[in-house]
Amino acid sequence: NAGVTQTPKFQVLKTGQSMTLQCAQDMNHNSMYWYRQDPGMGLRLIYYSASEGTTDKGEVPNGYNVSRLNKREFSLRLESAAPSQTSVYFCASSDGPGVTGELFFGEGSRLTVL
């Protein structure tokens, strides 16, 4: 099983450019999440989707949008990239409810904004 698959793995953008990070899971999980990880800051939740058709903001949603395309797919869009969005982005999924903290992570997407 592939688990959680993210694309792309690496991306370099110029300030103001837009891009979409794609995420798909094949575990039939209900909940999906987008986190960013920065040195000294830990993992911070950007957006999450508790079930197909719903999305909610996390701790750091500014500058991002998400789409829960179907039960398998959850995308993260940067409309106008800024250097502060340079980070490693992780998509995760969980069965939920009842196992909400038991997350399965994708391999990560390393984004650099110049």
Place this chain on the structure above:
Amino acid sequence: QKEVEQNSGPLSVPEGAIASLNCTYSDRGSQSFFWYRQYSGKSPELIMSIYSNGDKEDGRFTAQLNKASQYVSLLIRDSQPSDSATYLCAVGPRRGGYQKVTFGIGTKLQVIP
């Protein structure tokens, strides 16, 4: 005040020793607690979850929870060089509740051969 606090380390232990990793949290309503392991350049991987006060053992790993003290720890017995990684503590709400967990910054563990 950070919601989940961990010492960033590095914590260095000799091979075969017990590594003790600690975490405190601020929200007394927290009901679910997790330890993730993250190798350098890789994604986090869940290694332990604990929901009740006391100890939970899984192989060489033991998670300890004390809700009164708002403290959770991870013990790794017979530490191996392959255990060298960053260990993330995560704290969440009651089962079935608002589906969000908060992560600490992680403690880097180095096991010296």
